[in-house]
Amino acid sequence: MPLSRKVFxxxxxxxxxxxxxxxxxxxxxxxEVPVGTTSEVTLNFTANYxxxxxxxxxxxxxxxxxxSTVRFTEFRFFISDVxxxxxxxxxxxxxxEIDEIDFSRSNMDAKYIRSVPTGKYSGIKFFIxxxxxxxxxxxxxxxxEHPLANTASYWLAWNSYIHCKLEGFLDNGTANxxxxxxxxxxxxxxxxxxxxxxxTLAADGSFDLDIMxxxxxxxxxxxxxxxxxxxxxxxxxxNPDDLNTANYIMDNLSExxxxx
Amino acid sequence: MKFGTSYxxxxxxxxxxxxxxxxxxxxxxxxxxxDLSNIPYDPQPFDLVIPDSFPQMEIPADNPITVAGQDLGRxxxxxxxxxxxxxxxxxxxxxxxxxxxxxxxxxxxxxxIGGTRSSMSLLNIGFNYNGLFWDGxxxxxxxxxxxxxxxxxxxxNLWPDVIDKLQASDLYREKFRKAFGIGLAxxxxxxxxxxxxxxxxxxxVSSGNSWFDQxxxxxxxxxxxxxxxxxxxxxxxxxxxGALPDAECGHCxxxxxxxxxxxxxxxxxxxxxxVDFLDPGYGTVTQFPSDFGRFRVPTLRNIALTAPxxxxxxxxxxxxxxxxYNSGGHHAPNIDPLITPLELTPEQQQDLIAFLxxxxxxxxxxxxLYSNPF
Numbered sequence: 001m002p003l004s005r006k007v008f009x010x011x012x013x014x015x016x017x018x019x020x021x022x023x024x025x026x027x028x029x030x031x032e033v034p035v036g037t038t039s040e041v042t043l044n045f046t047a048n049y050x051x052x053x054x055x056x057x058x059x060x061x062x063x064x065x066x067x068s069t070v071r072f073t074e075f076r077f078f079i080s081d082v083x084x085x086x087x088x089x090x091x092x093x094x095x096x097e098i099d100e101i102d103f104s105r106s107n108m109d110a111k112y113i114r115s116v117p118t119g120k121y122s123g124i125k126f127f128i129x130x131x132x133x134x135x136x137x138x139x140x141x142x143x144x145e146h147p148l149a150n151t152a153s154y155w156l157a158w159n160s161y162i163h164c165k166l167e168g169f170l171d172n173g174t175a176n177x178x179x180x181x182x183x184x185x186x187x188x189x190x191x192x193x194x195x196x197x198x199x200t201l202a203a204d205g206s207f208d209l210d211i212m213x214x215x216x217x218x219x220x221x222x223x224x225x226x227x228x229x230x231x232x233x234x235x236x237x238x239n240p241d242d243l244n245t246a247n248y249i250m251d252n253l254s255e256x257x258x259x260x
Numbered sequence: 261m262k263f264g265t266s267y268x269x270x271x272x273x274x275x276x277x278x279x280x281x282x283x284x285x286x287x288x289x290x291x292x293x294x295d296l297s298n299i300p301y302d303p304q305p306f307d308l309v310i311p312d313s314f315p316q317m318e319i320p321a322d323n324p325i326t327v328a329g330q331d332l333g334r335x336x337x338x339x340x341x342x343x344x345x346x347x348x349x350x351x352x353x354x355x356x357x358x359x360x361x362x363x364x365x366x367x368x369x370x371x372x373i374g375g376t377r378s379s380m381s382l383l384n385i386g387f388n389y390n391g392l393f394w395d396g397x398x399x400x401x402x403x404x405x406x407x408x409x410x411x412x413x414x415x416x417n418l419w420p421d422v423i424d425k426l427q428a429s430d431l432y433r434e435k436f437r438k439a440f441g442i443g444l445a446x447x448x449x450x451x452x453x454x455x456x457x458x459x460x461x462x463x464x465v466s467s468g469n470s471w472f473d474q475x476x477x478x479x480x481x482x483x484x485x486x487x488x489x490x491x492x493x494x495x496x497x498x499x500x501x502g503a504l505p506d507a508e509c510g511h512c513x514x515x516x517x518x519x520x521x522x523x524x525x526x527x528x529x530x531x532x533x534x535v536d537f538l539d540p541g542y543g544t545v546t547q548f549p550s551d552f553g554r555f556r557v558p559t560l561r562n563i564a565l566t567a568p569x570x571x572x573x574x575x576x577x578x579x580x581x582x583x584x585y586n587s588g589g590h591h592a593p594n595i596d597p598l599i600t601p602l603e604l605t606p607e608q609q610q611d612l613i614a615f616l617x618x619x620x621x622x623x624x625x626x627x628x629l630y631s632n633p634f
């Protein structure tokens with residue numbers, strides 16, 4: 001190859017390099033996250049009853065006390081202010097503002113994919129229910145796609161969103177199944193959940209976090225099952241029995257989560 | 261001669277290919293088409309008045325409600341041109357003075373054949389985003405409006421025949437031009453027709469003047485429920501602090517729309533298995549076993565005007581409806597757990613009915629914007 005042509009080719013290569021470098025600089029504008037500072041996190045909520053998958057759609061029955069069984073027709077609850085925590089406890093990384101998780105159709109309903117800054121986290125924290133800031137609002141204030149727009153999840157008697165709905169039937173061998181419907185609402189019944197878990201997010205990596213809620217733990221505490229037959233519903237906040245039941249349900253629910 | 265034959269064959273082949281299976285092909289010759297561009301097209305937004313207590317209505321971006329679009333939809337809604345024998349229109353099964361139902365157990369089509377389900381109210385239908393019909397088989401009003409025209413037990417027509425008539429009509433040429441700005445009569449399509457019908461249906465909104473609305477949302481302390489209405493209200497929403505039974509109504513019929521638009525089994529028929537339901541309802545659409553025998557929760561606004569009740573019109577009166585819920589219904593694996601015996605006294609049942617009557621909105625059934633324009 002003649003020298004002049006070689007020189008021309010090198011000049012061309014140099015020019016291309018400049019253009020390429022310029023393009024790279026331009027693509028790192030203020031609006032974009034620099035490559036390598038985030039990791040993709042998948043949060044997946046599932047529901048079990050003990051060691052079995054909860055499947056309210058197929059009318060599956062689960063063992064309850066003695067010879068009786070329960071089956072669930074509806075299980076849904078709100079989560080709000082979901083964050084990753086750090087050991088220092090000062091810096092929280094927001095993941096989900098608010099959503100309603102609904103296991104009425106299938107065991108694996110809620111999957112969230114988030115881009116999270118890399119680093120070390122000490123666990124996950126969230127509220128079960130609708131935080132007061134939102135609980136003072138009403139469904140008609142939201143667009144239909146918003147999780148708070150669902151009128152079926154708002155209850156006038158509580159003047160509140162329904163933090164959790166657990167409905168189904170108890171079969172204790174008598175002629176008819178006994179229906180139960182636990183609806184909990186009001187600011188006092190909001191519960192906080194913190195699950196310690198060491199999480200290290202590497203640059204450009206991905207991380208799956210499976211959070212399982214055990215429905216049996218909602219109805220079982222201190223070696224005793226909840227007396228569904230005597231307390232089958234919680235609809236009226238001014239009724240002491242209803243309020244006691246609602247507290248029982250929410251306390252147990254807040255302790256029923258674990259990372260798998 | 262040989263060249264001539266080949267030429268003709270090639271021409272024939274080209275013509276054959278050009279006449280492929282193209283549904284969008286305009287069949288009317290261009291020279292018979294009517295130019296509509298001399299008719300003014302000046303779309304103005306329809307003033308949709310929604311009570312303050314209601315949510316905002318979400319209207320599809322590709323079908324905003326205009327004055328001319330709502331007017332066209334109203335004409336189509338009341339015009340028997342949509343049926344094969346020009347004997348029935350949408351309004352035949354959705355009468356304004358019956359809050360857009362037909363007061364029959366099941367609707368009857370042009371051939372005198374009864375359907376299997378009762379006509380649903382169109383009041384506030386624009387706020388529904390969870391499926392239409394009793395079984396949720398259509399997701400949008402535009403999609404829904406396509407079906408009754410060709411349903412053999414309803415208007416039993418064919419859309420091409422309807423469109424031919426609309427394209428030939430001076431009235432509709434002008435109204436389609438004003439509603440959608442089309443330039444030619446041949447541009448009148450079924451897609452535009454159902455858009456107009458949907459605009460009209462979305463315009464049918466409660467006035468906010470029912471007695472319930474005046475008492476609860478009216479901010480006028482002089483307006484109070486009568487004793488029986490108040491008792492009914494307290495039982496309906498379980499607000500009596502235990503002084504009265506919980507009638508469990510408000511779970512599925514919450515204010516302000518008095519429906520969740522969810523699909524439930526309210527215990528109308530006994531069933532051991534999903535296949536036992538004579539009408540599978542929502543299960544037909546989803547194919548989930550536990551959805552069989554479920555139906556969409558209807559609004560209770562104007563419920564006193566929409567007898568008979570339930571998807572098959574089995575109950576003639578509100579008394580029968582309340583008695584059904586008071587009994588706890590019939591057991592089935594997927595019956596809603598809230599359908600339990602209520603133990604309401606006869607007087608309490610009457611109180612509940614008195615409250616239901618406070619939801620009557622006579623302004624909406626007399627509003628000329630929704631009335632027959634012919």
